[in-house]
Amino acid sequence: QSVLTQPPSVSGAPGQRVTISCTGSSSNIGAGHDVQWYQQLPGTAPKLLIHGNSNRPSGVPDRFSGSKSGTSASLAITGLQAEDEADYYCQSYDSSLSGCVFGGGTKLTVL
Amino acid sequence: QVQLQESGPGLVQPSQTLALTCTVSGGSISSGSYYCSWIRQPAGKGLEWIGRIYTSGRTSYNPSLKSRVTISVDKSKNQFSLMLTSVTAADTAVYYCARDWPGTTNWFDPWGQGTLVTVSS
Numbered sequence: 001q002s003v004l005t006q007p008p009s010v011s012g013a014p015g016q017r018v019t020i021s022c023t024g025s026s027s028n029i030g031a032g033h034d035v036q037w038y039q040q041l042p043g044t045a046p047k048l049l050i051h052g053n054s055n056r057p058s059g060v061p062d063r064f065s066g067s068k069s070g071t072s073a074s075l076a077i078t079g080l081q082a083e084d085e086a087d088y089y090c091q092s093y094d095s096s097l098s099g100c101v102f103g104g105g106t107k108l109t110v111l
Numbered sequence: 112q113v114q115l116q117e118s119g120p121g122l123v124q125p126s127q128t129l130a131l132t133c134t135v136s137g138g139s140i141s142s143g144s145y146y147c148s149w150i151r152q153p154a155g156k157g158l159e160w161i162g163r164i165y166t167s168g169r170t171s172y173n174p175s176l177k178s179r180v181t182i183s184v185d186k187s188k189n190q191f192s193l194m195l196t197s198v199t200a201a202d203t204a205v206y207y208c209a210r211d212w213p214g215t216t217n218w219f220d221p222w223g224q225g226t227l228v229t230v231s232s
Contacts, residue, residue, distance in 0.1 A: 002157060034216035038158075045207055046158065048220035057220065089158055093216040099173045100148070100160040100217060 003028060004090050004103035011109040012080045020106045022073045022090030028101060030071035033093040037066055037075045040087040040105075049088075050075065077108070085110045113137045115147075115208050115223035123202075123230050129195040133208030133223060140166055140189050146211035147191040148219055149182060151204040159204075163211050164191060198230045 005023040012018040022035060029035060035053050038046035048057055050066035053073065065076045073092075077084055090103040119131035133147060140147075148163040162172035164182040172180050181194040191208060205227050209219035 032215070034214060034218075036216065036218040038219075045222040045225050046219075047222070048218060051212070051218040051220075052214060052216075091158075091216075091218070097174060099171070100163075102158040102160065105157045 002104035003094055003097065003101040004092060006088075006090060006103040006106045008104070009107045009109065011111055012077075013111045014080055014082065016080045017076060017078045018080060018108065019077075020075045020088050020090075020108070022075070022092075022103050024071050024073075024092060024094075026071065027096040028071075028092045028094040029068065029073055031095050033095070035066065035068050035073035036091040037064075037073075038089045038091065039084075040089065042086070046089060080110055082110050084108060113210060113221060115210065115221060117206060117208050117223045117226040119206075119226060119228070121227055121229060123198055123228060124232050125199055125230055126197055129193070129198050129202060129206075129228055129230070131193045131206055131208075131226060131228070133191040133193070135189045135191070135210075140184070140191075141186045144213075146213060146217070147182075147184070148209050148211040148217070149191075149193045150207045150209060150219065150222075151202075152207070152225075153201075153204040161193065161195075161206075163217070200230050202228070203230045204228060 037050040040046040053068040054066045145166040149161040205225040209222040
């Protein structure tokens with residue numbers, strides 16, 4: 001059971017917009033700790049997509065955007081492409097656990 | 112461009128110690144503050160943060176693993192190391208090292224390619 005809750009799967013057709021939620025609590029996201037998002041393509045290491053809730057590292061397409069509100073965060077992907085098919089993880093810090101925590105991951109399927 | 116590469120035995124016997132090394136290339140970890148985290152992922156499952164080390168030597172560990180984990184740094188070799196004692200089958204996973212960036216909440220970038228460690232007799 002992950003500290004941060006993500007839907008196990010989401011799907012969308014090419015060109016569509018999808019969102020992936022990450023729900024936490026008052027000891028992590030709700031405590032003001034930032035949220036990061038990672039993309040893990042099949043058989044590869046995770047790659048940073050978003051840091052500090054909404055900041056994209058250089059090289060990450062602006063089709064990817066992040067937001068945070070209250071005890072939750074969201075990753076939005078617009079103009080869905082086949083190569084976006086991957087697992088996506090959110091990450092934050094939990095004050096009660098005194099450590100970094102990840103969501104359980106969401107598998108994105110491009111129909 | 113900084114790259115990280117994990118290395119170590121792919122098979123460890125139960126109750127023994129898992130020892131992995133993370134070699135950093137494309138930059139010196141001695142130049143300024145440099146943080147490294149270890150993260151693992153059992154097959155088909157999610158990510159679990161193991162712990163981090165600063166080049167000053169200060170460490171921070173996942174409380175659930177703290178009693179068994181030691182992370183160290185060798186600046187002369189541009190390497191970080193992970194030791195996990197008293198391993199069981201539950202420790203079988205792909206182990207990643209990643210550069211750890213301090214912020215309001217730390218983030219990890221880039222990641223090594225990962226190394227699979229199987230705990231089995």
